[in-house]
Each structure stands twice: as C-alpha cells, then as structure tokens.
Amino acid sequence: SVHPAPLQADTTSLYQALGNDAGVSAIIDGLLKRISTDTRIVHHFDATDIALFRERLIEHICWVADGDCEYHGESMEKTHQGLNITQADFDALVGHLIASMKEQHIPLATRNALLKRLAPMYSDITYH
Numbered sequence: 238s239v240h241p242a243p244l245q246a247d248t249t250s251l252y253q254a255l256g257n258d259a260g261v262s263a264i265i266d267g268l269l270k271r272i273s274t275d276t277r278i279v280h281h282f283d284a285t286d287i288a289l290f291r292e293r294l295i296e297h298i299c300w301v302a303d304g305d306c307e308y309h310g311e312s313m314e315k316t317h318q319g320l321n322i323t324q325a326d327f328d329a330l331v332g333h334l335i336a337s338m339k340e341q342h343i344p345l346a347t348r349n350a351l352l353k354r355l356a357p358m359y360s361d362i363t364y365h
C-alpha cells in the first residue's frame with residue numbers, strides 16, 4: 238500500500254527541508270552545472286559573473302524559503318528586464334532546478350513547495 242510521506246511539520250521551515258545552507262548550495266550548484274551544458278539557455282549567461290550569480294541565487298532561494306538570510310540582489314523584474322527570456326527558457330531552467338533537487342533527494346512535497354513560491358515570479362522574469 239502507498240503511504241504518502243508526511244508534509245513538513247509546522248516547526249520546519251522550507252529552508253530546513255531543503256537542507257539549510259549546505260543543501261541549498263548543492264541544489265544551486267546542480268542547477269548551474271545543468272544550465273552550463275544546456276545549449277537552449279546558456280547563451281543568456283554569456284555576460285554573467287557566475288560566482289556572483291551563484292551567491293545571489295543562494296541568497297534568493299534562502300529568502301524565498303524563509304531561511305534566515307538577506308537577499309542583496311535586484312528584483313526579479315529589474316534583473317531579468319531586456320534579457321528576452323521566453324516561457325520555454327523559464328520551463329527549461331525550472332526543469333533543471335527540479336532535476337537538481339531530485340539529485341539531492343529532496344522529497345516531492347518539498348520540491349513542490351519551493352516551485353509554488355517561484356511560480357508567481359514567472360511574469361516578472363519572462364518577456365511579453
């Protein structure tokens with residue numbers, strides 16, 4: 238029989254469920270590794286300082302997941318403005334994020350909790 242894994246206990250933040258600093262850093266490293274070999278989207282990052290981008294992404298996910306950190310970057314709207322990011326680009330990146338979370342053994346409920354918080358950023362990130 239199927240016993241669904243319990244959802245997070247109320248006392249556990251999403252950030253903790255993602256594995257805190259070490260877990261989130263590993264997820265972002267897996268994401269960056271996948272972006273770097275994806276010819277559909279890697280050109281968007283030609284002019285990007287990847288080390289700084291990595292730090293900002295880690296801070297941003299920490300902040301989004303109620304971790305105890307400050308995000309020092311720009312808004313999603315401002316930072317992606319003029320980059321001509323399409324819906325397909327967005328879906329490709331999110332696919333890599335999911336794959337990276339799976340590689341880190343993040344359970345489905347936790348993966349979906351993070352995706353649910355990122356999904357509303359879609360309209361600020363893509364161009365229309």
Ligand code: HEM
Binds near residue numbers: 278294309312326355
């Ligand atoms: C859920 C989706 C996404 C999130 C949460 C996200 C988050 C971020 C963050 C936090 C930064 C750093 C901002 C700063 O340094 O001030 C950033 C920068 C950037 N993002 Fe995204 N992003 C997303 C989707 C995408 C997609 C789909 C692309 C293109 C395929 C993209 C391309 C970029 C680029 C090129 C930069 C760096 C701009 C620069 O060089 O300064 N992002 N993003």
